[in-house]
Amino acid sequence: MSMDLNLLPSRAKFQAAKIKLRKQVIFFVWIFVSVWVALVAVVFVISIIVNFNLNSVQKKYTAEQNRYKLLAEDVSISYQIKYQAKLVGTALSNRFEYGASINKIYNLFSSNISIDSYEIKGPKIFSVDAKVINGKNLDEVEQKIMDINGGNSPDFDSAKLKSIKVESNGTWNFIMEVTSK
Amino acid sequence: MKPLINIKLPERLFGLETVLVKIFIIPFLLILFFLFSLNLIIIPKIDEINATNSQIKQISEKTKVVTEKKDYLMSRDQEKLKTEEAYLESAILREDQSYYLVGVVRSIADKYGFQIKSFSISPGKLKDDDKIKIADKEVMNRLPISVILTGPKERHLDLLLAMEKSLPILVINKFDINTSGTVAELNLDINSFYITKNPISDVTTLSLSDLTLNKDESDLLDKLSQFNKVSVDTNQNSGNGTFTKYQRDNPFSL
Numbered sequence: 001m002s003m004d005l006n007l008l009p010s011r012a013k014f015q016a017a018k019i020k021l022r023k024q025v026i027f028f029v030w031i032f033v034s035v036w037v038a039l040v041a042v043v044f045v046i047s048i049i050v051n052f053n054l055n056s057v058q059k060k061y062t063a064e065q066n067r068y069k070l071l072a073e074d075v076s077i078s079y080q081i082k083y084q085a086k087l088v089g090t091a092l093s094n095r096f097e098y099g100a101s102i103n104k105i106y107n108l109f110s111s112n113i114s115i116d117s118y119e120i121k122g123p124k125i126f127s128v129d130a131k132v133i134n135g136k137n138l139d140e141v142e143q144k145i146m147d148i149n150g151g152n153s154p155d156f157d158s159a160k161l162k163s164i165k166v167e168s169n170g171t172w173n174f175i176m177e178v179t180s181k
Numbered sequence: 182m183k184p185l186i187n188i189k190l191p192e193r194l195f196g197l198e199t200v201l202v203k204i205f206i207i208p209f210l211l212i213l214f215f216l217f218s219l220n221l222i223i224i225p226k227i228d229e230i231n232a233t234n235s236q237i238k239q240i241s242e243k244t245k246v247v248t249e250k251k252d253y254l255m256s257r258d259q260e261k262l263k264t265e266e267a268y269l270e271s272a273i274l275r276e277d278q279s280y281y282l283v284g285v286v287r288s289i290a291d292k293y294g295f296q297i298k299s300f301s302i303s304p305g306k307l308k309d310d311d312k313i314k315i316a317d318k319e320v321m322n323r324l325p326i327s328v329i330l331t332g333p334k335e336r337h338l339d340l341l342l343a344m345e346k347s348l349p350i351l352v353i354n355k356f357d358i359n360t361s362g363t364v365a366e367l368n369l370d371i372n373s374f375y376i377t378k379n380p381i382s383d384v385t386t387l388s389l390s391d392l393t394l395n396k397d398e399s400d401l402l403d404k405l406s407q408f409n410k411v412s413v414d415t416n417q418n419s420g421n422g423t424f425t426k427y428q429r430d431n432p433f434s435l
Binding site for chain 2: 018021022025028029032033036039040043044046047050051053054057058060061064065067068069071072074075076077078079080081082084085086087088089090091092095096097098099100102103106117120
């Protein structure tokens with residue numbers, strides 16, 4: 001077992017402590033400077049890498065943009081198509097198609113019931129003048145009116161029988177008012 | 182070596198031995214330098230890196246968008262594109278041409294044995310109802326005409342159906358029919374549309390959704406492909422004579 005005896009005089013002790021402290025400070029300074037240099041180096045290296053990446057993505061973007069600009073005519077056509085489709089859609093959205101509606105009226109019944117004429121009573125409202133040769137086919141008319149009023153018709157909103165009369169030859173004439181969808 | 186500036190310091194500074202204070206001067210200056218360099222070099226550089234990174238991200242996203250648009254355009258069938266464009270171009274008139282519209286109606290009527298008995302156009306100031314707006318922007322106007330057509334009664338329905346399947350688009354606003362024997366007289370208020378503003382914009386600013394059609398628009402184009410394009414020869418009265426150059430000094434002389 002050794003004993004730590006410092007036999008140096010106090011001035012010498014102070015000098016030794018000063019030398020030790022200076023060494024520690026220099027060591028600390030080296031570490032500090034090393035860390036600082038490393039930090040600066042890392043930051044600058046990252047900066048260089050990031051700038052290199054920026055250059056490369058910029059080049060890629062410019063190349064893609066130039067290729068896209070070569071298709072300017074197609075872009076213009078596609079855009080015009082999109083824009084005009086919107087206009088045409090708007091124009092057609094509120095259009096009531098008389099021809100298509102009248103066509104549906106003519107196809108309202110089977111061949112047992114013949115439509116003589118129709119009259120336009122108002123927007124979407126048609127008065128249909130029709131006849132049934134055989135009275136038993138009137139069931140079809142009744143069924144059709146029930147279907148339309150029950151919401152089972154894709155083309156018509158409502159229907160009502162305005163008048164009905166039977167001729168001496170057994171033919172039934174009726175007038176029906178239908179509202180188109 | 183003799184120091185450049187020789188300052189004589191006292192033995193003690195701030196209650197400490199001057200020798201000890203001298204030891205801590207360099208670390209102190211280093212810490213100061215570090216703090217300055219941190220604020221003046223490192224932090225600004227880190228900010229610059231962050232800014233560059235977000236710039237890279239933005240450019241990458243822009244590149245992705247441009248690539249998507251380019252790929253979409255390259256994938257489109259050129260023939261189909263031109264056909265769709267032609268159908269849509271003939272669906273809406275380019276300008277206010279009431280007489281052209283009468284010509285369209287006449288052309289359709291001719292096919293079904295109908296003749297124009299009379300027509301009226303009403304040029305002048307448009308009503309607000311005649312201005313069609315999309316997203317508060319006036320994009321097209323109605324072009325109204327009234328016509329009375331006479332022709333065979335049994336073909337009137339075919340005529341109406343043909344009008345509803347024609348390009349330019351015709352909207353029948355009012356329809357009355359009077360029949361006398363086999364002749365029908367159709368009283369029609371019709372309107373078509375003409376574009377007021379052409380939406381040409383910078384191609385680079387358009388997004389992919391500005392170029393692609395949604396389902397409704399695609400269905401509409403399919404529907405339009407079943408329509409008939411009606412063309413009217415606007416030069417039919419100008420004749421086909423060849424140009425003759427009269428080399429006369431006096432234009433009023435024979």
